[in-house]
Amino acid sequence: MRRDPIRQVAYFVPDVRVAARAHSALYGSGPYFVAEHIPLTLCRYRGQPGKLDHTSAYGQWGEVMIEFVQQNNPEPSVFFDMYPNGGSGIHHIALIVDDIHAAMRHFEAQGFAEGLYAEVMPGAGFAMMDTVKAYGHFTELYEPTPPLLGVYDLVKRSAQGFDGTDIIRPFAF
Template sequence: MSRYFGPLRQLGFVVNDIDSALKHWIDVVGVGPFFFVEDQPLNDFVFRGKSSAPRFSVALAHSGSVQIELIQQHNDEPSAFREFADRGLEGLQHVAYWTTDFDRYMEESKNRGLVELQSGRSGSGAPDERFVYYEDGPYPGTVIEISEVSGRKGDLFRAVEAASKEWDGSNPIRDMRKVL
C-alpha cells in the first residue's frame, strides 16, 4: 500500500490490439468480465500543458480489488498512451489510486514534487470525474494516476468489481455504456 495514496486500485495497460489483449486476459489469465467502450468520452483533456483530443478504446475488469484497464489509442493526438506506444512499449503503463478527496491528493502530489503529465475528466465529464497522471521518470510502467471516484465513475467502478465476483465465464465482454 502506498503511504501517500492508500491501496493501489488499478493497473493500466496500453495495448496495440485491444481485441487480442481482451482474448488473452479472458482465455489465458481468466479475468473478466470486461466492460468495453470503443470511444472513451473525455472532457477538458490536457497533455503536457496543452489541450489534446485522443481517441481510444477502454476495457475494464477486476481481479480481486484491483481493476485491470486495457487502453488502445486510435489516433495520433498527444497523450501519455501515445507517448508510451511511440517509445515502442506495450504493457503496464500506469498504476492508479482512487479517491473521493481529489483536491487533497492533488495537494499531496504537488508537495511531493510530482510532475503532471495529463489530466481531464472522464465519462460524463461531471465535476467529480477528474483524473491526473504524473510522470514515471526512468521507470516505464510507473506513471501514477489519481482518479476521482465520486459520482457516476465511482458507481461504474463498483459495478465492474461486483460483476467479477460471481463471473462464471459467460458473456465475457460487455458494453460499458449499459452499466449505469
C-alpha cells in the first residue's frame, strides 16, 4: 500500500511573482525562489513530443512546499488542459516516490494516464499523472535525487525565520 505524503501543492497562475507576493501577504509563506524558463532536456505531452516553457516560484508554507507555475509558450500542456482560457487555480500536488516509472505504472493501472513526462536533465524526470476527474488536480511524481532534495532543503531552510522581506529570490537549475 502506498503512503507517499504530499510534498508540494502547486497553482497555475499568469504571473508567479504576483501570486507569490499575494500568498506570502495572506499566509506568511515564503520566501519564493523563482526559476525562469526552466530548461527541459525531454518533454512528452500525452505520449507525444511536447514543448513546455515554464517559470516556477517555490516557497514554503508550514511543512508543505508551494509552487506557482506560469507557462510562457502557447503549446498544448497539462496546464492548459485544466485552464484553457487563461484561468488560474490549484493544478497539482507532488509526491516523491522511490521509482518514478513504477509509480507511473501504478497510477496507469488505476486508470490515471500520463499527462506529462519531462526531464530537467537526463535521468532527472518528473511526471504529471492525470487524476483530474477523480481529485480535481494532477498528481506530480518525482524521485528523491540529490538535486531535488537540495531544492526542497533550500526552500525549507530559507523559510525558517523568514520575516517577510526579500520575498522574491532568483534561482536557476
